[in-house]
Amino acid sequence: MTGKRNDDLIRGRGTASVPRPAEPELADQDAVQARQHSRARVMALLLGAFVILVFAISIVKIQIAHG
Amino acid sequence: MSSASSLSPITLPADWRDFLALTKPRVMTLVVFTGLCGLLAAPVTIHPVLGFTAILCIALGAGAAGALNQWYESDIDAVMKRTAKRPLPAGRMERQSALHFGVGLSVFSVVLMYFAINLVAAAILTVSILFYVFVYTIWLKRRTPQNIVIGGAAGAFPPMIGWAAATGDVTLMPVLLFALIFLWTPPHFWALALFVKTDYANAGVPMLPVVAGERTTRRQIGLYTLPMVAAAVAPWWLGLTGNLYGVTAIALNAIFLVFAAQVAFRASAPDDAMAPEKRLFKYSVLYLFLMFAAVAADRWFA
Numbered sequence: 001m002t003g004k005r006n007d008d009l010i011r012g013r014g015t016a017s018v019p020r021p022a023e024p025e026l027a028d029q030d031a032v033q034a035r036q037h038s039r040a041r042v043m044a045l046l047l048g049a050f051v052i053l054v055f056a057i058s059i060v061k062i063q064i065a066h067g
Numbered sequence: 068m069s070s071a072s073s074l075s076p077i078t079l080p081a082d083w084r085d086f087l088a089l090t091k092p093r094v095m096t097l098v099v100f101t102g103l104c105g106l107l108a109a110p111v112t113i114h115p116v117l118g119f120t121a122i123l124c125i126a127l128g129a130g131a132a133g134a135l136n137q138w139y140e141s142d143i144d145a146v147m148k149r150t151a152k153r154p155l156p157a158g159r160m161e162r163q164s165a166l167h168f169g170v171g172l173s174v175f176s177v178v179l180m181y182f183a184i185n186l187v188a189a190a191i192l193t194v195s196i197l198f199y200v201f202v203y204t205i206w207l208k209r210r211t212p213q214n215i216v217i218g219g220a221a222g223a224f225p226p227m228i229g230w231a232a233a234t235g236d237v238t239l240m241p242v243l244l245f246a247l248i249f250l251w252t253p254p255h256f257w258a259l260a261l262f263v264k265t266d267y268a269n270a271g272v273p274m275l276p277v278v279a280g281e282r283t284t285r286r287q288i289g290l291y292t293l294p295m296v297a298a299a300v301a302p303w304w305l306g307l308t309g310n311l312y313g314v315t316a317i318a319l320n321a322i323f324l325v326f327a328a329q330v331a332f333r334a335s336a337p338d339d340a341m342a343p344e345k346r347l348f349k350y351s352v353l354y355l356f357l358m359f360a361a362v363a364a365d366r367w368f369a
Binding site: 028031032035036038039042043053056057059060064 | 079080082083114116117120123183
């Protein structure tokens, strides 16, 4: 149960449909949200960087193929 | 009965810094550097974007292997002072998350290496990850004092991967660079194991000082240093590098031999500060950085 809850939080749909034995205190919910936002920001940055990298690799490969 | 304080570590998802810590960033710096030097030492130049991608894949693969290592060894890490604050033993992350992260990152690094670089580099990267996780971490580490001798191969692959990324094949030079790291690993880790052997003993890890005692370990450090020096000088002796590398290698290896001899021919007293062992350990890290810097410098500036 604990693992399931944690996985849901990782995917960013923490409070959606999974029943919980006890609601965390307000302070805990804030901390969870702050942690989720922090992770989402890092993930967005990494995905953005990956898109740029794939684009750059594609351009280089095309240049090499036509060079 | 659960209090708010006992709930919070379960409820909080792991911080992104904990995932970063899983990748063993300090170990990764040496892996990335040796991989980069292997790539730069190759006789073929690679486009900077592809070179960057190859090094990124090596770093991600090393990080993935480190994460899987921490996933499997969280019980050992918990009882060792040096590793007790890692995310898993400290309770900041669920083991399942570490496993998913490690496997995902492994697959991602290999697939990216294959599509962006070439099959040879991707294949060696795959072997290095599997070797580190299955051969070293799961099979050898808890079973034999030779764990880091054979397991050292896992850390020796990066220059070979870098070379393969640039050239698409493996020749004698990357094999010698592999041999250098492979033979450097035992003196490096046994020097460390000599001054943290209590930690290893408490964790039940059969490191050589724990199983065979200090005297044998010291002798083995001395014995392994000799073929390491031979492997280090071999590229110059065989004419694969120039004099810049040769002179640097002779100087660095002479110092290594002196430090290793100081460890090999002494016996520690009770409450010994183990200064020669700590000096050898620190120097061995610097040694590897400088040796590989010399390989790259010789190719580009000599």
